[in-house]
Structure formats: structure tokens, C-alpha cells
Amino acid sequence: MEQAALAQPRPPEARAYAFKFHGQYLDFLVLLLKNLFLTVATFGLYHAWARTARRQYLWQNTEVDGHRIEYTGRAEDLFRAYVKIAVVYFAFIGVSYLLQTQMPLAFAIFKLVFAIAMFFVFPWAVYRARNYILTNTRWRGIRMSMERDTTPYVTAHVKGWLLTLITLGLYNPWRMNQMQKVLTENTRIGNWNFGYDGKDEDVVRIYFKGLFLTLITLGVYYFWFKAELDRYYAEHTTIGGTRGRLNVKGGDYFELFLMNLLLVPITLGLAIPFVALMKIRLQIDRLSYFGHLDFDSLLQSQAQAAPAVSDGIAELFDVGAGV
Amino acid sequence: MSVPASNQTTLTGDYVDGRSARSRRVRVDVFSGEVRLSDPGTGESIAVWPRNRIEVRSFAENVTKIYPSEGADEELSLACSPADVLGAEYRRRPLVHQAALYLGGLVVAFMVLHFSMPAISKAIAHRVPIELERKLATGYEDFFAKDRCESALLNDRIRGILDRLHLGASPKYAYRVVVMNKRLDNAFALPGGLIVVGRTLLEKAETADEVAGVLAHEIQHVENRHITAGIIRASFLTAIWTLAIGDYSGVLVVDPTVAYQIMSLKFSRDDEAEADREALRMLDAAKIPRAGYANFFRRLSSQDPLRGIPEIISTHPGHEERIRMIEAGSDEGTLPVMDAAEWKSVRSLCEKEA
Numbered sequence: 001m002e003q004a005a006l007a008q009p010r011p012p013e014a015r016a017y018a019f020k021f022h023g024q025y026l027d028f029l030v031l032l033l034k035n036l037f038l039t040v041a042t043f044g045l046y047h048a049w050a051r052t053a054r055r056q057y058l059w060q061n062t063e064v065d066g067h068r069i070e071y072t073g074r075a076e077d078l079f080r081a082y083v084k085i086a087v088v089y090f091a092f093i094g095v096s097y098l099l100q101t102q103m104p105l106a107f108a109i110f111k112l113v114f115a116i117a118m119f120f121v122f123p124w125a126v127y128r129a130r131n132y133i134l135t136n137t138r139w140r141g142i143r144m145s146m147e148r149d150t151t152p153y154v155t156a157h158v159k160g161w162l163l164t165l166i167t168l169g170l171y172n173p174w175r176m177n178q179m180q181k182v183l184t185e186n187t188r189i190g191n192w193n194f195g196y197d198g199k200d201e202d203v204v205r206i207y208f209k210g211l212f213l214t215l216i217t218l219g220v221y222y223f224w225f226k227a228e229l230d231r232y233y234a235e236h237t238t239i240g241g242t243r244g245r246l247n248v249k250g251g252d253y254f255e256l257f258l259m260n261l262l263l264v265p266i267t268l269g270l271a272i273p274f275v276a277l278m279k280i281r282l283q284i285d286r287l288s289y290f291g292h293l294d295f296d297s298l299l300q301s302q303a304q305a306a307p308a309v310s311d312g313i314a315e316l317f318d319v320g321a322g323v
Numbered sequence: 324m325s326v327p328a329s330n331q332t333t334l335t336g337d338y339v340d341g342r343s344a345r346s347r348r349v350r351v352d353v354f355s356g357e358v359r360l361s362d363p364g365t366g367e368s369i370a371v372w373p374r375n376r377i378e379v380r381s382f383a384e385n386v387t388k389i390y391p392s393e394g395a396d397e398e399l400s401l402a403c404s405p406a407d408v409l410g411a412e413y414r415r416r417p418l419v420h421q422a423a424l425y426l427g428g429l430v431v432a433f434m435v436l437h438f439s440m441p442a443i444s445k446a447i448a449h450r451v452p453i454e455l456e457r458k459l460a461t462g463y464e465d466f467f468a469k470d471r472c473e474s475a476l477l478n479d480r481i482r483g484i485l486d487r488l489h490l491g492a493s494p495k496y497a498y499r500v501v502v503m504n505k506r507l508d509n510a511f512a513l514p515g516g517l518i519v520v521g522r523t524l525l526e527k528a529e530t531a532d533e534v535a536g537v538l539a540h541e542i543q544h545v546e547n548r549h550i551t552a553g554i555i556r557a558s559f560l561t562a563i564w565t566l567a568i569g570d571y572s573g574v575l576v577v578d579p580t581v582a583y584q585i586m587s588l589k590f591s592r593d594d595e596a597e598a599d600r601e602a603l604r605m606l607d608a609a610k611i612p613r614a615g616y617a618n619f620f621r622r623l624s625s626q627d628p629l630r631g632i633p634e635i636i637s638t639h640p641g642h643e644e645r646i647r648m649i650e651a652g653s654d655e656g657t658l659p660v661m662d663a664a665e666w667k668s669v670r671s672l673c674e675k676e677a
Contacts, residue, residue: 022383026418033425040432044563060382067337067346068382072394101458140346141339141396190344298344300396 012292021284023061048079073136123157142190173207198236224250242291341396444556448548457515472502472673512541531661532615539602
């Protein structure tokens, strides 16, 4: 009997897989100064290299369970993407100008078609930009990625915003949860997909409670609302037998806000890297995953990398990829 | 980062093969021609990487990664400095030196930008076709025209002042003046030759010569392409600033664009001074007394609640300085634009209609 018990494999031990950010203020300040100097000195041409260097710095200073993550994107690809986007952008401006001055009716139709197209292009660019960043993100030699098909995300975005508009904003928390679900479940590392089991009704409760208390506290409660929502999203995210944990409180966000509000103007902007690092550190150091990861079963997957152009388009629209 | 030839170095690291996330402890022998990875217990060979193909990346002072080739997912993590692998070849400038270098470079770059921008933007502005300038301002013209003062007599008198000014110069633009029926004690020009004058400015002007001075000043902003150059400058600075700082804007609650706005104020002051100088030349050529223009600033000076504002953060030169410059010339042989009594009878017509 004892021998039989000994022969049985022991259940894998659950533990915390912690995130840690190692970036230092002086390092980051030097990087920012270098980026700023070279961007100004090259009349903006250095921007792609600056953006890539910043990502490399942030990624390689992030440790997950003792292993640093890496950013492998190349500035040259991003630069080529910017050139392509600039050509299309100026051609677009030229066509708009011509239509506006020569064919007013065609211009009106053009504007309408453009507005409708943007409704679809916008989420497409966000999704593809996220895919570009993730396929260039590597941990323990394994690359992250997004599922290739952008349809679920674009559909959720279009449906969510349409319903939010029709219901004069009431649908917004449902939209938020659906977007979080589709974005998380389409994110992968190697052959593993992330999971999300957050419920609409929970987000709706957090949202309306947050909205009400933010209004009656003249905005102060917003930081506690954001912290509760961020915790909820993290705690309902799973990967390979682990579940997320985010140990942030509203007071942490409020403190960061006050620091930002006071330090940046007083130091004439010199505190920008400091405040940026504080925010990143708060988001990373407080995050962990708990459970068990079987690294032997986490295998490289041949995900197709998105072209850098999507990252450039997302930047043109001034939207982040949510990474 | 290329790896130089050196004697054998033995290190311990963590290796992943790029196919699964499983990490294993390995012994690393760095030879002059290759890097060998082997099992520290059994000595079994795991990988042999030619040194001329490997890539070494520094993650921190004590975190180094080696890859068999650029872009490979297979990697070796070492808890040591890149100097332990690369030897004397690895050199890193101290952070403080780097900070001083880039800060110094930044100051020089901003100085170059600061001194070259007015000339560059003006050179570009002077190449913009007048027709294009006018088209750019078309929307604004319609916007201001909605509040136009409809007094035919007042508009006729303003047109008269403009005609008299034209006697002193042959302007490139066809100027139009819109008197706005609003409480506006100011005047401004748009590219293409539209000048907007506020009703209150006219009501407060004691003579038509004051208005002539103001119109001459605005005409010179247009003639010298100050507004178009300002648009080009602002667009350029905004683009550079957005590219340089835009990535960080998401973490900030304060818009850090104040720095370049202060920088651009100096350009505005230079433009104002040039517009003053050229306006005086125009008044002199049209034989309009300078006294009216001086009186305009004297009145402004006595009413200005921001009189004590330091010049560095002001868009215009100080009133006293401008009055001194105007009064440096003589009014001999000049003739007022309009009889003072006639001006007083027409200057408030706009308000009566409103």
C-alpha cells in the first residue's frame, strides 16, 4: 500500500510566479535623453529607433519568475513602416484636398466612407499592433502572439460601441468585459492561450458602483474604481494552470497621480522618466500568477508575425496596443 | 555585439532550446573559436556555437544573454557581466557621462533649432503661393463674416483708411477688413490678407490715425508672412515634440508642451517688432502721422492689467519700447487720415446697430 502511494506521481506544487521590474531612474533618464536628443537632431527620423530602444529597455528590465523577457522588434522595420504610412497619409491628404476643392459631392461621400472605414480600421490596427509587439516578445525562448484572425476582436469592438452609442453609454461595462475577454483569450504564449472567466454582471456592478462614487466624490474615487477593475481583470485571467493576482489599491494610483501632478511641472519635465518608471513598477511588481506551470509542455508555436506597419498605424491613431 | 578572440573562460548558465520553455543548468566554455555548452554533471555536449555568429546582449550589469545567431530563440542566460564573456572588448560609458553627453547634445540641438527656425519657417512661408494662403483662411473668413458690423458708413471709412495706407506701399495682397460686432479690443490678421478688427478697438480709438497704425501693423504681419511662418513653425515643433515625448504622454497628467510654447514666444516678439518697424515705414510713406500709433500704445499701456509681465513670457515687446521707437521719427509734412470730429461720429456706429 505504502509502495503504491510512493509510486504515484506527486501533484504539482502550486506557487507564485512573480513579476519584477528592475529599471532604474538614471538608466531610464539617460535613455530618454538619448532618444530626445537624437529625435530632435534628426528632425524626428530617429523616432523608430527611440521607440524600439524604449521597448527593449522596459522588456529586458522585466523579470517573470527569475527570467527576463525580451523585445526582439527591429527599428529598421518600424522605420520602413513609418515611411509607407507617411506616403499613404500624404496621398490621402492630397486626394481629400482635391476632392474638397474640385468635387464637393464626392468629398462628402468620401468623408462618410472614411468615417465608416475608420470604425473597422481602428480596432484592426490595435489588434495587429498588439500582435506585432507580442510576436516580438520572448520569455524563456518562447514567443508570444495573438491569434491570426482579427474578426472576433473587430466584431466585438464594432458591436460593443454601436450598442454603447444606442444605449447612451449604459452598455459600456458589458462592452468592456467582452473586449477584455476577446483580447485575453486571443493572446498566446507559445502553444498556450490565456483564458478569461470574468463575468459581465461583476464588471457591471464594479462599473456602476465606481461611476456613482466617482461622481459624488468629485472624481477622487476614480482611482479606487480603476484599482478594483484592474484587480478583477487580473484575477480572472489564467494561463497554463495559473491565475493572475494584482495587489494594487486605489491609494497606490492616487499617490501616483499626485506625484505626477506635483513633480512634473516643478522639475520642468525632468521627473517624467521617474513618474513613468513608478507607474510601470507599480503595474509589474504587484502582478503575479499563482498555480503550477509545466514548462516542458510550453512549446514554441510558429505564429505568423504581424508587419510593423500595424504598429505605426496604431501610433498614427494615438492608440496603445494594450500590452 | 561581436565576440573577440580570447582564452578559454568557464561559466555556468541557464539554457533554453527555443522549442520548449524548459530551462536547464549548463556549463559554458568560451573558446576563441566557439562557445560550448555541456551538462555540468555528465559532461554531455549540448550545443556548440561558432563565436563569429553568436550574439551577446547585456540586460543588466549581472545579466547577459547569448544567442547562437541573431534572431534565434535558443538562448543562454548568464548571471555575469558582458565583460566576463567579451573581455576587454566590452566597454560601457558611465551613466553620468552618458547623461551629460546627451543633455549637452540636447541643449545644442535646441539652440540650433531656436536660432534656425525663424529663418527656415519664413523661407518656406515666402514660397507658399498667395492663393493657397487665401484658401487656407477661407473657412475662417466665413466664420468672422457672421459677426460682421453692417454699418456701411463705418465700413466705408475703414476702407478709406486702407486706401490711404495703400498710397504708401504696393501690397501683394488684396486686403479685406472685417469689423467684428463683438466686444473685442484687438485686431488680428489671417494669411491671405483678411484683417479682423474688434468693435471695441474702434470705439476706444481717439483718432483714425490710431486705426491706421493698427491696420498697417496687421498688413505687415501678412506681407512678411508672419502668420504662415508661425503655422509652419508650430506644426514643425509640434511634430518633433510629439515624436520625442509622445510615447510618454500616456503617463502624464500635465501636458509638457509648455517648454516649446515659451520657446516660440520669442519668435512672436521678433515678428511683432518687425511688423512695427515696417508699419512705421508704411505710415511715413503714406504721410500719416505716427502720433496716432504712439497714442494707441500709450492708451494700451495705461489700461494693461499685465503691465508688469516679464518680457520673456510676453508675445509682444513692451509698450514703452514701442512708443520710443514710434516717436523716434517725425510727423512733419503728414496729414491726418480723417478729421477727428468725423471719426468720433462714425467710430461707434457699430454698437448702435447691434
